[in-house]
Structure formats: structure tokens, C-alpha cells
């Protein structure tokens with residue numbers, strides 16, 4: 001790649017807080033990354049020889065992390081939301097540079113020794129600093145600082161290989177998802193699929209000079225087909241396409257196949273764990289988690305499974321009675337929706353007009369204001385990565401700006417699936433000026449179409465609340481050290497606490513009243529619909545529970561294996577786990593693992609159980625609001641101060657105990673899912 005002649009014009013090197021996304025070109029990426037790494041490596045060399053490491057020394061080290069993050073965070077963000085050919089190439093070409101930088105940093109003994117000095121000399125009395133030192137020492141050890149000679153070199157190569165394989169896994173999945181289209185020619189095939197999806201498919205067909213409808217495999221289309229298409233054949237077509245993405249089976253068999261990558265990723269993780277002296281990758285994963293042992297995790301998952309499986313079996317038989325025939329996996333979502341309509345009188349699609357995205361956002365921001373006395377104000381920002389992206393300034397009641405939020409809501413090609421929050425900038429009060437935290441909130445909702453605004457299902461609303469929960473965790477931090485601010489340094493199995501906590505509010509009548517307004521008439525949701533939505537929390541909750549447990553247990557057992565796993569063994573383990581906890585058994589061609597990017601490309605490896613683990617914390621936290629009143633300011637302030645504000649500066653269990661006054665209890669989650677009867681006295 002050619003060097004830019006004028007490197008100072010490189011937008012990635014602009015010191016401004018908000019990235020100049022619109023100006024960033026693929027050719028800016030590598031020069032900026034090389035330059036920042038070379039500058040900051042020199043800085044690390046200087047820090048490695050410091051004689052008397054103190055708090056200022058530690059702050060200088062944090063500035064190094066921040067400087068690299070300032071360049072790399074926008075690049076990896078763009079790679080997730082606009083992963084086009086050249087940008088992706090530029091991103092890929094920098095993975096080795098970034099991985100090397102962090103592995104070298106993690107294995108830097110001079111820095112490690114200085115952390116040990118800081119621990120031992122007792123000067124650092126600030127508890128936050130002590131936590132940085134403690135977690136820092138742990139992370140050096142987990143990065144192989146103690147390794148010698150060939151083991152040290154090998155560890156580095158393993159990290160390198162892992163970073164490349166994980167990136168490739170995600171890219172294969174994105175390409176495989178984007179590549180599939182289904183050309184429907186008869187009305188029968190598209191019957192009962194929501195109109196906006198059908199219209200979009202007709203337009204896409206016209207663009208390609210085809211008759212009929214051309215349907216993509218983007219998340220809104222996939223969901224719509226599986227939930228609403230009355231033609232079982234088209235559901236099966238989509239089920240097969242979705243569940244064989246990036247594999248050796250299905251419509252694009254062998255193209256973008258993640259199978260070999262799965263074997264390689266598992267082998268590399270196992271090798272890394274072994275080099276560090278762990279029995280398995282799962283054991284290594286637990287070293288940074290709230291859970292204390294691998295046994296505790298497996299017991300936790302199995303306990304929940306044994307409590308919920310009978311519920312799931314009973315729910316499945318209700319579905320079968322309705323369908324009046326044995327159900328195939330591609331029938332489940334469809335008949336679940338039918339059952340919801342017949343038992344609860346609730347229809348996802350009928351409710352959509354009540355949840356226009358803008359109205360939901362307005363209501364969500366009002367909730368944030370009510371609970372936490374904060375305000376989100378939309379601001380024009382010319383430098384976004386897509387026309388639909390918006391920027392909000394986060395302010396205290398007195399108008400003081402404390403953070404910012406980018407939103408990117410709509411599904412489109414070259415964008416990673418799912419929904420997530422990630423960090424744009426970290427809060428830091430170490431420099432001369434305070435650096436405000438900024439978050440990216442990304443979803444894959446249906447875009448506005450023609451005159452119709454983006455209309456959400458209630459499930460989308462819950463997703464939005466979830467990601468907004470992560471966002472406020474990041475933004476309402478009061479930790480002055482970036483490495484422990486917001487979600488940083490929080491044990492991964494506790495990080496889903498604020499997100500799943502906030503989901504609870506999406507079911508409350510008072511909240512539904514403000515977020516659920518018909519986009520044309522401004523009518524609010526009828527009270528009986530609100531009650532039905534509340535009841536929908538426990539509707540088929542057993543099936544939902546065992547499905548999550550299936551993923552969690554598969555992931556954890558897979559990473560607990562002490563020897564090399566072939567792809568056949570991976571799929572066999574999936575079958576075994578299903579036999580244990582699931583009640584729905586997919587066809588032979590199902591290759592779910594090939595698209596399980598949470599664990600093969602993301603940070604949930606031997607950590608998918610975190611969703612359920614943190615859901616216990618979230619449900620128990622919300623129970624405090626049920627006791628005190630859902631909008632009780634004092635409880636909200638207490639939650640904010642004990643959980644949201646402290647980030648990683650306190651251990652997750654201590655933060656929880658500070659809020660609740662006791663250790664977590666499982667019962668609130670079981671009550672919330674209908675597995676235990678609800679406490680009728682709760683408000």
C-alpha cells in the first residue's frame with residue numbers, strides 16, 4: 001500500500017474526540033496504524049525503563065492504550081458496519097500489526113515488574129489504582145509474560161493465527177449471508193409475509209430485472225419469513241439457507257466454509273491455554289470471570305436446564321396440538337406466533353405500527369431521564385459512516401455534556417448481523433482535559449420504506465433497550481481511568497447485567513404508554529395489549545430458556561475439551577448437548593456452529609453462559625425496583641452509583657452486593673420466566 005504523501009491529513013490521526021468517519025478511506029488505515037504503533041512502542045520503551053513507577057507512570061501507560069484505541073476503534077467499527085472490499089483488506093492487513101503490538105505489550109516483563117513494584121510499595125492507596133494494578137498483573141500473566149524462549153514465540157504466533165482466523169470467520173459469515181437470495185415467483189410462496197418485506201423484495205427483483213420477488217437473507221427478512229410465511233416450503237428454504245451459512249452444506253455449500261476455521265480456532269485456543277498452564281480454554285476463560293470454576297458454570301447451566309426442560313416439553317406439545325402434526329424446526333417460529341395470537345391475542349405485526357423507531361427512542365430517552373436525570377439531544381454531525389447514522393449528546397440535568405452516542409439502526413449489505421454496543425471513546429479524567437465517553441449503538445432493524453417509517457416489533461424494542469442498557473453502562477461511568485471505565489474491566493459474565501436489566505422496562509405499562517404510540521394516529525397502545533405484552537414474558541419461556549442453555553452448554557463443553565477437536569466431534573458434541581437439554585432436534589444438514597460468531601469470532605468463547613449468568617443478576621436487580629417502585633429515584637440512583645458508575649473498578653460481585661445488600665439469588669429469574677410462580681405481592 002502506498003504511503004500517503006501528507007500523513008498529517010490522515011483523518012485517523014486527527015486528535016478530535018469524534019472520528020471523522022466520512023473522511024476515512026481504506027488507504028488511510030495502514031499508514032495510521034503503523035504510525036501510531038511506532039509512536040506508542042517508543043513510548044512503551046521509555047515507560048519500561050522508568051525507575052520509580054508511580055500513579056503518573058500508570059497514567060502514562062493508560063495514555064498509550066488510549067492512543068492506539070483512538071486509531072483502531074474507528075477502523076474496527078467501520079469493518080463491522082461497512083465491510084466493503086478495500087476497507088476489509090485494509091483492516092485485515094492491520095490485524096497482524098495490532099495483534100503483535102498487544103501481545104508484545106502483554107509479554108513485556110519490564111512493565112510487569114513495574115506493576116509488581118506498584119503492588120508492593122504501598123504508595124498506591126486509591127482503590128481504583130489498586131484494582132488496575134491487580135487486573136494488570138493478572139492480564140500480563142494471561143498474555144504469557146512468564147513464558148520463555150520458544151514457548152513465548154509460539155504463544156505470539158498462536159495469538160496472531162487466532163486473530164486472523166476469527167476475523168475471517170466473521171467475514172465468511174457476512175459474505176455467505178449477503179450472497180443468498182431466494183427468487184419467489186408465486187403469490188403462494190410469499191403469502192402472509194409482512195407487506196414491507198414483500199414490497200422490498202419486489203423492488204429488489206425489479207432492480208435485477210426479474211419478475212416476482214427477490215428475498216435476501218438479512219435478519220429482518222429471515223425473521224419475517226420464519227415467523228409469518230404460511231408456506232412451509234419457503235420457511236424450510238430459508239431455514240436451510242440460514243443454518244448452513246458458511247458451511248459445507250446448503251445452497252452455497254463449500255463457499256466461505258467456516259468448518260476448517262472452527263477446527264483451527266479451537267486448536268489455537270487450546271494450545272494457548274496449555275502454554276499458560278491451564279487444563280483447557282474454558283479454565284483460562286474462567287480466570288477473568290465472576291464464576292469461580294468451570295464446574296460451577298456447568299452446574300449452573302445444567303441446573304437451569306433441569307428446572308426448565310419440562311416447561312419446554314409442555315410448550316412444544318401445545319405448539320404441536322395447534323399445528324396438529326409433528327413440527328419441523330422451521331415450523332417453530334411460525335406456530336409460536338400462531339399460538340401467541342390464539343392464546344394471548346397478541347400479534348407481532350399488528351403491533352408494529354405502535355412502535356415507530358423515533359417514537360420508541362423518544363420514550364426510551366424519557367425513561368433514561370426519569371431514572372437517571374440525563375438527557376440525550378440529537379446533534380448534527382457531518383462525519384458519519386452512513387446517511388442513516390445519528391449522533392446524540394448526553395447531558396446531565398444541568399446541561400453539562402457527559403458523553404455521546406452514535407446510532408446505526410438499519411440492516412444493509414456489508415454490515416455484521418445482530419445488535420451490539422461498542423466503544424468509540426473511553427471516559428478519561430487523567431489528562432489536562434476530560435475525555436468524554438462515546439458509544440456506538442448498532443442494530444439490524446427494517447429500514448423505513450417509501451412513506452412508512454421504520455416500525456419495530458416489540459422484540460426489536462427489547463433489543464433496543466438491551467443495547468441502550470450497555471450504552472448507559474459505558475456512558476454513565478464515573479471511573480477516571482479509561483481501562484476500568486464503563487464496560488472496561490467488567491467480568492464478562494457480569495457485563496450483560498445493565499443490558500438485560502433495562503429490557504425489563506420495555507414491558508412496563510408506564511413505559512409502553514410512552515414508547516408505544518401509533519405512527520399515524522398517535523393513539524397509545526390499548527391497556528389490554530400492554531397487559532398481554534407483560535404476560536408474553538413467560539410465553540414459551542421454557543423453549544427460549546433451553547435454547548440459550550443449549551448454546552451456552554455447547555460452547556462451554558466445547559472449550560473444556562482437553563484434546564484436539566475435529567469438526568465431526570464439534571457437530572457430535574452439539575448433538576449430544578441437544579439430546580441433554582433441548583427439545584427440538586434439527587435436521588442432519590444443520591451447521592449451526594458455522595455461524596456461531598459469538599464464540600468463534602467474538603468475545604463469548606467459553607463465555608456464552610454469561611447471558612444467563614448475568615440475567616440472574618439483572619432479574620435480581622430489577623426485583624429491587626419491583627419492591628421500591630419501578631421509577632423510584634433513590635433505587636435508580638443507588639443502581640447507577642453501585643453498578644453503572646463503577647465499571648470495572650470493583651469486582652462484579654462486590655458491585656452487586658453494594659447494590660442489593662446481599663449475594664445474588666436465582667429466584668427472580670425463575671419467576672420472571674414463569675418457571676417459579678410470580679410473587680403476587682410484588683409491585
Ligand SMILES: [Zn+2]
Pocket residue numbers: 466470496499
Ligand atoms: Zn448484550
